[in-house]
Amino acid sequence: MKRIFVASILSIAWLVCALSAYADVQATVFDFRGKVDILVPGGAWQPVQKGMVIDQGTTISTGFNATAVLRVAASTVTVQQLTRLRLDELLQKQGRLTTSFTLPIGRIQAQVRSADGSPQDFQIHSAVATAAVRGTEFDFNGNRLIVRDGLVAFYNSLGQMVFVSHGQESSTSGTDTPSSPQEALSGDTQLPVSGAGLPTGGGLSGSTTTGTIVVTWQ
């Protein structure tokens, strides 16, 4: 009887730990202002509420003069006005927290933090670029990145990458190599919202691995 009691206590303790661990990797709406809607997969647009859990595949949309603050574990993502942001992946596996967003249009500000020192893989993708970060703070509008703290790996659509560190910025139109990190202009704290977002052709300078295409036709 005593063994059963101990086993039950241990099971409950394990369950509590497991649930609390799961809760740690939820994305939630910490705060918002103005008209902010979310679209869950297969559902309809609905207004957000504080504390609302953002599941994978959910898109959050901010209107004019509206903002939303998301909490993902210890990290914070501030969704600026006129932005669409989709949570693609939120997964804790083998001690590493993987978070992935897609930014079709607009601008976000992120503070990536680790609550317990565990490693993080935090990425935000746009149509033309990807910002992959660890323990940092940055602004990203889809093709231009300003890093306020820490280090960001900045990729173009061809996978070419530069590291952008504290106080630096870089940009890419998609296929051109991300620009060499340079000091962000003082006072340049407001990235413009992405425009039409039409990808444009670009050079491939900086590529080191190339192949040859042999085209044949009858």
Next chain:
Amino acid sequence: MRKHAMKLIRHLCLVAVVVAASGLLASCYWNPQSGAGSITLKIAGPATRSITAPTAVSYARAFLYTDNGNTLVNLGGSVPYAEGTVSGGSGTMTVENVPAGPQYSLVLVLGDKDSTTGVFLPGSYTQTSSTFTVTANAQNTVALSAPTTVTGIGATGATVGVTYDLLGDNLNGLTVANGSVATSTSGTLFRATGSGVPTAYTSTMPGGTINSLSAVAPTPSSGTTEVWMNTSAGIVPTTAVPAGGPTSGVLQSATYTAIYSTTSFYPLLYRYDGGLGGTVYSSILSTPVWVNIPFSGSASPAVFDLATHAPSATPYQNAYVASARGAFGMSYTLLASANTTLSTLLGQAGFFTVTDSSGNSPTINALSVDDFSALLYVGTNNGVYTTAISNVDNVVGTGSTYRITSAALTGTPGHAFRKVVTINAGNYSEWAGLSEDAVYYGHTGSTVTRIPIAAVSLGAPREIALLLTGSVYLVIAGSEGLSFVPIG
């Protein structure tokens, strides 16, 4: 002696007459450079040069795309393609130094070069290949089917040739006004007479460079019979616009008829790098009021496209705008008050968004009003959509949003569209849309046809338009000339 003097006087008089006549004739063509902000025009004779797509081919060009055709890859040179010489029906071409990794697609265009200008004239092409990857330090074979001859479809369904004009001209503007094509380089306007080929129409460009062309109505009751040049020095019309208009950086302009009670109002809307402007003038206003609405905080350009109804159609009262702040319809009344701010505009606009098959809302880049079918064509970063214009009109003035949930036009999803155009052909309407790698067109509600843009554009495509002259022609203004593609 007296006889000799009389002869000398007669000669002097003759010389004076000749000089005077020469002066008068010269003044007809003298374009004073001091006339800043104006463009002097003259109509040239009808063009006689139309070149058909070549049947013999000597050159092959390979165009490489990534990102589902949405990005044209620059292979490192000054041009975004690889070129080789060919002979005969089949062939092989090698493209080197291609970055390994991404999913590529390829279009092959065969043609010849104009003996005078050296401009490449497409003669045949392959459809866009299936996607493939490139392995580093290896030869990657892409086998294409037999090229298709570049042809169009006439009014009766018969095969009709594609023609090219203005070879070597770096075109940046294109419109159709009063049934005739007008196109431009940064410094020259070309206009056609009737259904002919546009020819040089301007001699000098003091005061600015042309950014684009717009077909507008010179009066509230007329059709779009005039061409306005949107220039770095403002709008340069062939008929006067109200005084006090923009003097710099106009990217696009439009007019539309708005009838209120028995008084005709004539709204004029334009976009510039940082926002919208316009005016409303009528017989009851002695001094038109010009409105300037900066879209502060938006990337450039803040406004992507404008669309209005044809003035000859039922007099609607809304314009349609694609912008960084979303796409919306707006009443002309917002152009009538100098106090209109961005906040006022956005509070009284009627927004519309597109919900694609993934539940996302792609950015709206391009708009066109199909008056015949009463549809609004919407070009987005993920396909082309249509909606009844009334759906948007119903929310204009409310600040709320209409969501377009209809399916994208066949074949267009996954592709970013920078331009959509429509035409009322009398008993049907037709549309065309330009993406990075192709042009799409069709009758409203019917089959959509796709042609790789490299197969029909002379140089890089800049603008498209539809021309009705017997049948409908897709007109493409490129960086190396003008193309006329019959599309039925």
